[in-house]
Each structure stands twice: as C-alpha cells, then as structure tokens.
Amino acid sequence: MLQTIAGILIFLVQLNLSAQNIRVCNDCEIKTLQAGIAYAQPGDTIWIEKGIYKEHEIVINKPLTLIGKDFPVIDGEMIGEIIRIESDSVTIDGLFIKNVGTSYTSDFAAIRIKRSKHFLIQNIKLETLFFGIYLEKSDNGIVRNNYIKGNAKVEYQSGNGIHLWHCKNVQVLNNKIYNVRDGIYFEFVYNSLVQGNVSKHNLRYGLHFMFSNDDEYKGNFFEDNGAGVAVMFSKNIKIENNTFKKNKGAASYGLLLKEINDATILNNIFQENTIGTYLEGCNRITYANNNLLQNGWALKMMGACFENKFIHNNFIGNTFDVSYSGGNTSDNRFDYNYWSEYTGYDLDKDGIGDVPFRPVKLFSYITTKVPESIILIRSSFVDLVNFSEKVSPVFTPEHVFDSFPSMNKF
Amino acid sequence: MFKIFKYSLSDLLRSSWSYFYLSFYLLLGFGLLFFNPDVSKSVITLMNVIVVFSSLIAVVFGIMYYYNSREFIELLLAQPIKRSDIFIGQYMAVSVSLSLSLLLGVGIPFLVYGVADADLIKKFLVLMAAGVFLNFIFVAVAYNIALYHENRIKGFSYAILFWLFMTLIYDGLFLVSLMTFKEYPLEKASLVATLFNPIDLSRILILLQLDISALMGYTGAIFKSFFGTTFGFLIAVSCLSLWVIVPVSNLRRKGNKKDF
Numbered sequence: 001m002l003q004t005i006a007g008i009l010i011f012l013v014q015l016n017l018s019a020q021n022i023r024v025c026n027d028c029e030i031k032t033l034q035a036g037i038a039y040a041q042p043g044d045t046i047w048i049e050k051g052i053y054k055e056h057e058i059v060i061n062k063p064l065t066l067i068g069k070d071f072p073v074i075d076g077e078m079i080g081e082i083i084r085i086e087s088d089s090v091t092i093d094g095l096f097i098k099n100v101g102t103s104y105t106s107d108f109a110a111i112r113i114k115r116s117k118h119f120l121i122q123n124i125k126l127e128t129l130f131f132g133i134y135l136e137k138s139d140n141g142i143v144r145n146n147y148i149k150g151n152a153k154v155e156y157q158s159g160n161g162i163h164l165w166h167c168k169n170v171q172v173l174n175n176k177i178y179n180v181r182d183g184i185y186f187e188f189v190y191n192s193l194v195q196g197n198v199s200k201h202n203l204r205y206g207l208h209f210m211f212s213n214d215d216e217y218k219g220n221f222f223e224d225n226g227a228g229v230a231v232m233f234s235k236n237i238k239i240e241n242n243t244f245k246k247n248k249g250a251a252s253y254g255l256l257l258k259e260i261n262d263a264t265i266l267n268n269i270f271q272e273n274t275i276g277t278y279l280e281g282c283n284r285i286t287y288a289n290n291n292l293l294q295n296g297w298a299l300k301m302m303g304a305c306f307e308n309k310f311i312h313n314n315f316i317g318n319t320f321d322v323s324y325s326g327g328n329t330s331d332n333r334f335d336y337n338y339w340s341e342y343t344g345y346d347l348d349k350d351g352i353g354d355v356p357f358r359p360v361k362l363f364s365y366i367t368t369k370v371p372e373s374i375i376l377i378r379s380s381f382v383d384l385v386n387f388s389e390k391v392s393p394v395f396t397p398e399h400v401f402d403s404f405p406s407m408n409k410f
Numbered sequence: 411m412f413k414i415f416k417y418s419l420s421d422l423l424r425s426s427w428s429y430f431y432l433s434f435y436l437l438l439g440f441g442l443l444f445f446n447p448d449v450s451k452s453v454i455t456l457m458n459v460i461v462v463f464s465s466l467i468a469v470v471f472g473i474m475y476y477y478n479s480r481e482f483i484e485l486l487l488a489q490p491i492k493r494s495d496i497f498i499g500q501y502m503a504v505s506v507s508l509s510l511s512l513l514l515g516v517g518i519p520f521l522v523y524g525v526a527d528a529d530l531i532k533k534f535l536v537l538m539a540a541g542v543f544l545n546f547i548f549v550a551v552a553y554n555i556a557l558y559h560e561n562r563i564k565g566f567s568y569a570i571l572f573w574l575f576m577t578l579i580y581d582g583l584f585l586v587s588l589m590t591f592k593e594y595p596l597e598k599a600s601l602v603a604t605l606f607n608p609i610d611l612s613r614i615l616i617l618l619q620l621d622i623s624a625l626m627g628y629t630g631a632i633f634k635s636f637f638g639t640t641f642g643f644l645i646a647v648s649c650l651s652l653w654v655i656v657p658v659s660n661l662r663r664k665g666n667k668k669d670f
Contacts, residue, residue: 372600
C-alpha cells in the first residue's frame with residue numbers, strides 16, 4: 001500500500017519535474033505548432049515567439065499550455081479549422097488567429113474545444129473568421145479577454161463569435177466581439193456566466209441562447225446588432241446590469257424573451273431600440289430597476305405571459321411605453337414604476353401618484369391590430385383619441401395599470 | 411403682379427399682426443431651445459406646432475386678409491390691371507409674409523443656439539420647407555374659399571372646417587378605414603392616402619428625418635424605404651407642389667370670371 005502511494009508520489013514528482021518549456025519560432029529547431037505539439041509531453045508549456053505560422057488543423061490532444069509572445073500570427077489561409085482541442089486542461093493564451101476557412105457543411109472554427117474540461121482560452125485576437133471560439137460538449141472552462149472581429153456580410157456565409165453547445169459551468173468574460181453573425185451563442189448550456197462582454201455590429205444577434213438554464217448574464221454591452229439579443233426556452237436565468245442599445249430595425253429587439261420562466265431581469269439599460277423588451281410566453285419574471293429610454297416600444301407583451309412583475313423601472317421618452325396583446329392575462333403586475341408620460345398628481349406628497357397610470361395607449365393597441373396605422377403617429381387625431389381613451393378606457397386592457405406610479409425617477 | 415405683391419407685402423409687413431406672429435415664433439423657438447437644449451427633440455415639438463398651428467394661422471389669416479382688403483381689391487379692379495395679377499399678387503404677399511415670420515421666428519433662435527451639425531441643418535431645412543409649403547397651400551385654399559363665398563361667416567367657417575378636416579377628420583377616416591380593411595395588405599394604400607393630405611405628408615417627411623423613424627418597426631421601415639429614397643422624396647415634394655399649383659390655378663380661373 002505504502003509502496004503504491006510512494007510510487008504515485010514519485011511519479012507525480014517526476015511528471016512535474018519533467019514538465020518542460022518548448023520554444024517555437026520561425027528559426028528555431030521546432031518551426032511549427034504542430035511539430036511542437038507532437039514533441040511535447042503532457043503538461044508541457046509551448047512558447048510561441050512572434051512570427052507568422054501558416055498552419056491549420058492543429059490538434060491538441062494532450063494537456064498543454066500554449067502561450068504566444070507579442071501575438072504571433074496563426075494564419076489558416078482560409079483552408080479550414082485552425083486549432084482543435086481534444087484534451088482536458090489546455091490553456092491557450094495570446095495568439096493572433098486569422099483566416100479561418102468557410103464551409104457550408106462543417107462549422108470551421110478558429111479554436112474548437114471538443115469534449116474537454118478545465119480549459120482556459122484568453123487574450124486571443126481573431127480576425128477574418130467563420131466561427132470564432134467553438135465549445136462543444138465541454139465543461140468547467142473559461143473564455144476571457146478575447147477580441148473577435150469578423151467581416152460577416154450575409155447570414156448564411158458567416159459564423160458566430162463565441163459558440164457554446166452542450167456545455168456546463170463555463171465562464172465567458174470580458175470578450176469583445178464585432179461584426180460576426182451571432183456575437184455569443186448558447187445552446188444547451190447550463191450554470192454558466194457571461195460577464196463584461198461587448199458585442200456590437202453583429203449581423204444577427206448580439207447574444208442568442210436557447211435551452212440554457214441557470215445561467216447569469218451580467219454587465220454586458222450590446223449595441224447595434226441586426227436583431228438585438230434573443231433568448232428563448234430557458235429557465236432560471238439572471239440578466240443584470242447589461243446595456244441594450246440602438247438595436248434598430250424591422251425585426252430588432254433590445255431583448256427578446258420567448259418561453260422564459262423564472263428569470264430575474266434587473267438594473268439593465270434599454271436605450272433607443274425599436275422594441276426595448278419583447279415578451280412572449282414568459283412566466284414569473286421579475287423585471288425591476290431597469291431603465292427604458294427612448295425606445296419605439298419600451299415593453300411589448302404578447303400572449304401567454306403570466307405572473308410577471310414589473311417594479312421600480314424608469315420608462316422615459318418612449319414612443320409607446322407598453323404594448324399589450326393576448327387577452328385577459330390579468331396577473332402581470334406593474335407597480336411603483338416611473339413613467340415620464342404620467343400626468344397625475346400627488347396630493348399627499350408621498351412620492352406616489354394618487355391616480356393609477358395606464359401605460360397602454362389606444363394608439364399602441366391600434367398599431368398592434370393594424371401595423372400600417374403607424375403612419376399616423378404623432379398626428380393630432382391620434383393625440384386626441386389617446387387622450388379620450390385615457391380619460392375613459394374602452395379598448396385598452398383594463399387590468400394593465402400601475403396603481404402606484406412613482407413621481408420621481410429612480 | 412409684382413407691384414401688387416410689393417404693395418400688399420409692405421402693407422402686411424407694417425401690420426402689427428405680422429410682428430405678433432413673428433414674436434410668437436421667436437418666443438417659441440427661444441423657449442424651446444432654452445428649456446431643451448437637445449435640438450433634435452425641439453424639432454419634434456416644433457413639428458407639431460408648425461404642422462398644426464401654422465396651417466391654422468395661414469388659413470385664418472388668408473381668409474381674413476382677403477375679406478379685409480375687399481374694398482382695396484374693388485378699387486384695383488377699376489384700374490387697368492390684369493385680374494389674375496391682383497389675386498395672385500395678394501396671395502403671394504400673404505404667403506410670403508407668413509413664411510417670413512416662420513423662417514425668421516424659428517430660424518433666428520436656431521442660429522443663435524448654433525445649428526452647426528450638418529445632419530441637424532438638414533432636419534431643420536426639411537422642417538422649414540414643410541412649414542413654407544403649408545403656408546402656401548393653406549393661404550391658397552383660403553383664397554379659393556373666399557372667392558367662392560361672399561358671406562364672411564360662411565367663408566370663415568369653411569376655412570376652419572377645411573383645416574379641421576385636414577388635421578383631424580381625415581386622419582380619423584383614414585384610421586377607421588385601416589381598421590375596417592385590416593385583413594388586406596395596406597402599406598401601399600396608406601402611402602397613397604398620406605399623399606392626399608398635405609399635413610400628413612409634411613408630418614411624415616419631418617418624422618423621417620428624425621431618428622424616431624428607425625424605431626417604428628417593420629411597417630415603419632416600409633414607409634422609410636419609400637419616403638427615405640430620393641424618388642419617394644421627390645414624389646412627396648411634387649405632391650406638396652400640386653397642393654399649391656391646383657388651388658392657385660383655380661384662383662386664377664375663378665378670379666378672372668368672378669363678378670364683383
């Protein structure tokens with residue numbers, strides 16, 4: 001028994017001692033990453049000196065650490081996939097990867113992590129890519145501080161910046177992603193954290209996730225994405241302190257929620273989006289302390305939304321504050337929000353308006369029924385009908401109102 | 411014609427009404443920019459005022475001026491002057507004086523507060539152009555109504571009714587018909603319907619210059635893709651021009667035939 005333990009210890013010590021540093025550079029003995037990886041023993045560190053390495057199909061099949069000095073360039077020459085990780089405990093740090101091949105049958109990525117655990121991908125710069133960092137059935141890893149700049153022109157010829165499929169416990173932190181198809185894409189990803197990322201000017205979604213439960217999204221910044229941010233079919237998610245800005249267009253949303261249950265959406269900023277937040281089939285969402293500024297529609301609620309709570313939000317300068325369709329779903333609550341459109345009074349000076357506020361205007365009800373009527377926006381007639389509807393509601397849903405509208409901004 | 415225009419204009423420019431109107435716009439312009447330094451937002455507020463208010467003033471002032479200067483017109487008719495010159499000259503004078511009030515009254519505050527940004531200048535120019543068009547259109551209609559109706563009360567009511575129709579009733583009917591035919595594709599129909607109403611048309615032209623247009627979703631995008639192009643813009647401008655040309659030519663025709 002003792003012998004075995006001693007044997008293992010000695011083996012471990014040897015393993016540790018034998019971990020060596022391998023240098024790869026254009027005029028070293030080892031000139032390519034592939035050669036370096038083939039030469040290396042598990043646990044080794046490969047140092048890649050500054051230079052240009054024209055390689056693709058680099059397969060990392062043992063626990064290694066790859067560190068680039070001054071961002072050596074890995075040029076895939078538009079042929080295919082560049083780095084594929086098929087082993088646990090791999091670290092890649094400080095590379096400049098470019099020219100990933102485009103394929104319509106397989107999703108070529110700059111870095112693909114396949115069925116691996118405990119990986120760390122950081123400080124990578126990616127340019128001219130198809131897919132960027134592609135995680136496939138991989139758990140317990142970190143993807144951070146990467147810079148991804150694509151040149152996506154059409155949806156079917158482009159890939160996603162950071163793509164996760166069937167992963168658990170992954171952290172996606174402080175990445176900057178521009179001009180790809182979907183900035184960050186999650187499908188079947190659980191218990192993961194997305195924090196401090198910037199996702200801008202993407203062709204489709206800034207962030208897109210489906211069937212991903214128990215995830216947290218904090219302090220991210222999404223701006224000018226083709227369709228904004230769309231999240232679907234997920235449970236127990238937290239969306240906090242994010243900024244959704246300037247997602248404008250025919251089918252563009254600050255945040256689109258479809259079939260989302262038990263989520264908390266707190267302290268976010270929705271500014272100048274066509275639709276600030278869109279909800280469809282969402283239940284038990286707590287939507288609080290958000291700022292909705294200058295959106296076309298601040299909140300658009302479609303059918304099958306129950307027991308959602310909207311509390312302490314600021315609705316300022318939106319063309320329509322709330323648009324509501326889907327019948328008599330009376331248990332969504334709007335309370336203690338600040339509405340810049342509120343014209344009531346506060347006689348007892350407690351900061352809460354004495355008259356309830358009805359955020360659904362008649363015109364927003366009409367535009368939901370007949371979208372073309374939007375052409376009459378800001379017409380005097382529309383102002384008139386809005387006013388008369390406000391005085392005595394007939395068409396707008398009677399149960400959608402804020403009984404305690406705040407007089408002051410939060 | 412130019413002589414009549416000159417005399418009428420100098421008469422109008424000396425009247426206290428013009429100064430009152432000018433000072434109203436000055437006050438509005440300075441007030442808006444003082445309380446809301448965001449010029450883009452001020453343009454939206456100004457749009458509502460210009461589209462609704464300046465067209466009302468144009469129609470009322472136009473009809474009042476005609477009725478007030480009736481004796482003067484009769485005196486002129488006794489002179490060897492072409493009839494159409496008298497009416498067109500007066501019409502031009504009223505429209506130009508109202509437009510001057512608008513341009514100066516809104517332009518000066520904007521210049522003082524500095525509209526330097528090229529993008530803003532464009533918005534501002536569209537706003538002003540729409541305002542000037544509305545002045546010319548509504549004064550022309552007022553003159554038409556006045557020529558057809560000797561009875562001042564009747565003429566005045568018709569003028570107000572016309573304004574009311576264009577600002578409120580038309581949009582009401584428009585909306586009701588959209589609701590009625592909502593099963594059908596209505597984008598084109600609503601585009602066409604807009605072209606028939608100068609107030610709607612100017613409102614849309616100004617709105618499309620502002621960011622708000624991008625926020626109006628799918629149908630908003632369709633309207634933008636029509637009016638936002640040079641072609642759509644030209645169509646809109648030529649429709650506005652038609653709104654000036656048709657009443658003015660009728661004014662000419664009626665003026666030549668009218669029995670005083």
